[in-house]
Amino acid sequence: MEVMEVLLFKEVSKDYASANATALKEVSFSVKQGEFTALAGPSGSGKSTILNLAAGLDIPSQGKVILLDKDLTSMDGNALTILRRNSVGFVFQSYNLFPVLTALENVEYQLALKGVSQNKRRRLAEAALEEVGMKGFGKRFPAQLSGGQQQRVAIARAIVSDPKIVFADEPTANLDSTTAEKLLLLFRTLNETKKITFLFSSHDPMVLRIADRILEICDGRIKADTLRQKQPTEAPLPNPVVRLPMVLPPQRRAA
Amino acid sequence: MDFFVLKLCWKNIWRNKRRTLLTINAIGFGVMALVGIYNYYDGFHEQVIHNVIRYQSGHLVIGFPGYQTKNQTSLFLKNPVNVEKWLSKRPEVKAMSERVIVQGLVSSAVGSANILFMGIEPKQERRVTRFAANVIKGKYIEPGKDKPILLGKALSRLLKVDVGSKVVALTQGVDGSIGNELFHVAGIFETQSDADKSLAFINIGDARTLLSLPPHAVHQVSVVLRQETDLDPVYGDFQAAFPKGSHVEVMSWKQVQRPLMAMIELNKSANRLLMIIILFVAAMGIANSILMSIMERTREFGVMMAIGTLKKEVIQMVVMETMLLSGVGVLLGNLLGIGITLYFNKYGFDLRWLTSQSIVVQGTIIQTISYPTVRWANSVMITTCILSLSLVVSVIPIRHIAKLRAVEALRAH
Numbered sequence: 001m002e003v004m005e006v007l008l009f010k011e012v013s014k015d016y017a018s019a020n021a022t023a024l025k026e027v028s029f030s031v032k033q034g035e036f037t038a039l040a041g042p043s044g045s046g047k048s049t050i051l052n053l054a055a056g057l058d059i060p061s062q063g064k065v066i067l068l069d070k071d072l073t074s075m076d077g078n079a080l081t082i083l084r085r086n087s088v089g090f091v092f093q094s095y096n097l098f099p100v101l102t103a104l105e106n107v108e109y110q111l112a113l114k115g116v117s118q119n120k121r122r123r124l125a126e127a128a129l130e131e132v133g134m135k136g137f138g139k140r141f142p143a144q145l146s147g148g149q150q151q152r153v154a155i156a157r158a159i160v161s162d163p164k165i166v167f168a169d170e171p172t173a174n175l176d177s178t179t180a181e182k183l184l185l186l187f188r189t190l191n192e193t194k195k196i197t198f199l200f201s202s203h204d205p206m207v208l209r210i211a212d213r214i215l216e217i218c219d220g221r222i223k224a225d226t227l228r229q230k231q232p233t234e235a236p237l238p239n240p241v242v243r244l245p246m247v248l249p250p251q252r253r254a255a
Numbered sequence: 256m257d258f259f260v261l262k263l264c265w266k267n268i269w270r271n272k273r274r275t276l277l278t279i280n281a282i283g284f285g286v287m288a289l290v291g292i293y294n295y296y297d298g299f300h301e302q303v304i305h306n307v308i309r310y311q312s313g314h315l316v317i318g319f320p321g322y323q324t325k326n327q328t329s330l331f332l333k334n335p336v337n338v339e340k341w342l343s344k345r346p347e348v349k350a351m352s353e354r355v356i357v358q359g360l361v362s363s364a365v366g367s368a369n370i371l372f373m374g375i376e377p378k379q380e381r382r383v384t385r386f387a388a389n390v391i392k393g394k395y396i397e398p399g400k401d402k403p404i405l406l407g408k409a410l411s412r413l414l415k416v417d418v419g420s421k422v423v424a425l426t427q428g429v430d431g432s433i434g435n436e437l438f439h440v441a442g443i444f445e446t447q448s449d450a451d452k453s454l455a456f457i458n459i460g461d462a463r464t465l466l467s468l469p470p471h472a473v474h475q476v477s478v479v480l481r482q483e484t485d486l487d488p489v490y491g492d493f494q495a496a497f498p499k500g501s502h503v504e505v506m507s508w509k510q511v512q513r514p515l516m517a518m519i520e521l522n523k524s525a526n527r528l529l530m531i532i533i534l535f536v537a538a539m540g541i542a543n544s545i546l547m548s549i550m551e552r553t554r555e556f557g558v559m560m561a562i563g564t565l566k567k568e569v570i571q572m573v574v575m576e577t578m579l580l581s582g583v584g585v586l587l588g589n590l591l592g593i594g595i596t597l598y599f600n601k602y603g604f605d606l607r608w609l610t611s612q613s614i615v616v617q618g619t620i621i622q623t624i625s626y627p628t629v630r631w632a633n634s635v636m637i638t639t640c641i642l643s644l645s646l647v648v649s650v651i652p653i654r655h656i657a658k659l660r661a662v663e664a665l666r667a668h
Binding site: 052055057058077078081082084085086088089090092096098099100101105108109110112113114118121157158 | 258259260262263266267269270554555558560561562563564565566567568660661662665
């Protein structure tokens with residue numbers, strides 16, 4: 001059975017006229033449903049630009065971005081926002097929870113946007129928090145949570161409305177290695193149990209070890225596209241203090 | 256989004272408690288001041304108008320055309336019987352009083368003064384004006400042959416006369432003759448107004464004699480209505496019943512007391528100016544508070560848009576925050592303003608500590624103690640102004656948000 005493509009980049013370029021710089025140069029790739037893909041590369045290589053373009057937050061200078069069979073380049077701002085609301089989840093590097101809302105309310109916000117009724121909203125938000133291991137923390141405000149706990153709440157917010165794809169921009173960058181490892185296992189579990197497609201940007205070796213596929217970005221181009229064996233959730237991750245070289249292990253290469 | 260957004264907005268405005276409290280206090284104080292001042296002046300104006308009606312003109316003044324403006328004694332109604340018959344049929348008319356008004360000299364053994372002699376039918380006048388209640392010595396005049404006269408306190412001091420003393424009135428009659436009569440001081444009144452030194456009451460018959468007027472002649476028929484709201488219909492009907500050419504002219508107290516009305520208008524204009532200043536200050540406070548708040552949250556707006564919040568929903572939220580902030584201030588201000596009004600409505604607001612003497616406008620005493628009245632219309636108007644202004648100042652954050660791009664906002668610190 002053919003697996004559906006959820007994201008497709010067709011010769012996408014992105015120039016920043018104000019900085020007179022090119023962030024992406026004719027990048028083409030696709031992400032299939034259920035994939036756990038990492039965008040790897042040094043800072044400034046174009047990882048975040050790819051995520052922004054993939055989510056319709058930015059528009060390419062050239063080429064096409066197709067998300068869930070919709071050509072983002074031909075959609076207006078409101079249509080893009082509605083698409084993100086209904087089908088996309090976001091996890092940010094610095095969590096970006098709303099400080100005035102409790103953990104539960106932060107998760108509820110996403111459902112409130114979709115007009116879910118109050119009771120159902122609360123039930124779903126509580127379930128999502130439980131799913132990310134934050135049961136009992138619903139009434140706490142972000143400032144009362146650790147970084148890892150905040151990121152878990154952010155993940156709950158991202159997955160609560162059953163998105164087709166979750167974009168995560170450096171989700172472990174602000175976390176210590178132990179917390180990061182636990183979070184990555186959580187991402188992996190969600191990917192396996194809920195069949196959510198994940199697209200990460202990261203240069204954390206742990207992320208790269210756990211991903212099924214790694215797109216290595218360098219100077220705005222895809223330098224390598226590597227498919228790897230699915231990593232079992234139970235398998236311990238490598239010692240987090242051991243930093244892997246940026247050169248990826250020569251495993252099965254995508255065609 | 257049901258009450259979720261409202262809850263979020265409410266929480267947002269309390270992010271910076273000190274700033275929010277300062278803004279709410281500024282709005283609240285401004286609204287309190289406006290509500291208090293508007294209510295004070297409404298009560299004050301009501302009092303002034305009431306005094307004018309009950310001490311001077313009544314609601315309507317009827318006379319020979321031109322008398323009210325020229326004050327010529329030769330302009331009199333020969334016989335007001337038709338007028339009085341028409342008025343007595345109107346249920347709105349509470350009382351009426353015939354008057355003959357004489358400008359002349361009053362003299363005693365030690366002094367003299369140029370005053371206005373008001374010739375009245377004492378029984379009628381008691382129901383129209385309240386001078387009878389202001390008699391502090393002796394008694395109100397009654398019809399009689401001894402020619403009684405009621406003097407103001409200041410005038411009696413000037414003439415060095417008391418109850419029972421004799422004074423002489425001297426004036427020129429309408430036929431050019433000199434009229435002079437001896438009067439006995441029946442009583443002394445005090446209103447703490449110009450009337451105390453420039454007005455004396457005599458019987459209408461004696462006034463006619465002084466001016467050599469015919470037996471039924473009057474200069475004025477002063478009319479008091481049961482309600483202020485009866486003024487326009489009675490005025491209109493009277494004009495229809497006595498059209499031009501009938502040698503009868505009716506004027507409402509507003510026409511007679513034009514300078515007083517001008518003063519009231521001036522007061523209202525000053526209040527409007529004050530309102531504009533206070534609104535401007537409040538608007539600056541609101542704009543500053545909201546702008547500071549949204550500038551601090553640029554990144555958060557980026558997150559909202561990234562996770563699926565439409566720009567118009569973000570704008571609605573910010574507008575709602577602005578309205579909530581103003582709404583709380585307005586509510587507080589109204590509660591305080593109305594509370595203060597109710598307090599002074601009961602106990603009075605005394606201006607004696609601000610003014611060393613009585614306030615007199617157009618010869619009318621204005622008591623230093625005023626009783627403000629709660630006017631809901633004032634609160635509604637001020638509330639509407641503040642909330643409308645809040646909507647206007649929302650344009651500043653709206654412009655900021657409208658220009659935001661999620662991808663750029665996410666990079667903000």
